[in-house]
Amino acid sequence: MRHALPILAAIVLSACANTPGAPPSGGNDALIGAEWRLEDLLGGGIIDNSHVTMTLAEGGSAAGSGGCNRYFGSWARPSAGKLTLSQMGSSRMACAPALMDQEDRFLRALETAADYAFTPDGALVVGTAQGPLRFRKD
Template sequence: MKSSLALSLLALLSLTGCNALNTQPATESHIEGQWSLQQFYLQGSLVELGERTRLQIMAEDEHSGRLSGNAGCNGFFGAYRVDNGKFSTGPIGATMMACPDDLMTQEQQFLKALEQLTSFSYDGQTLKLQDESGQVKILMAPE
């Protein structure tokens, strides 16, 4: 009897452990780090941005911190706040280097999208930043 109970408990623990490896709930700690842009969506369409687009998120405490990066041409910076999967930024500032017009337009759209994000999720490989309708706007991968 004891051995069958022990085997049942061992089987339950191993199944729980496997499941825990496959899913990661979005927590504030998952958002901190260095990220490179994978995809950016504007009005439901995929927008190509330069390979230099990066985002760094640095926590100052468990619910807020600073973000910075490169939007393709110019550097940007600002503050963020997270709480229970909700994400918000303060105003985003940026340097003002001269770049080709099309790159500047895309960059401005990316920075505007950052300010409109309201939630995030993390699946262990991709950070998904969503707007208030739940649409994924930005997909980032860890560097």
């Protein structure tokens, strides 16, 4: 009977483990280091072939492409499922007006990030005051 307890614990733990290939639910590891490519901006899609990205690095730095300019800042995960971005800045190159507008909406939304979740198919959805930002690993 003494040996049954470790075996039972191993069975229970393996049943609770994440599905292979799925990101860990709410875990930092799935967020950190990957380049996340924006596929939907506030429920309105994005301009075809625009390259909008976000990378959250170990240590709290955030950076990416807004589609025209590079941006940078800090990120934190104050509690499970919560995400904040702050101290945001960007380069100041001019692009086509439509790209500049999309980038402006994206960066304003990022600054109001409040939470995040992973969809069953592995997309990252960041909740902001303006609406959701949907990313996929690049």
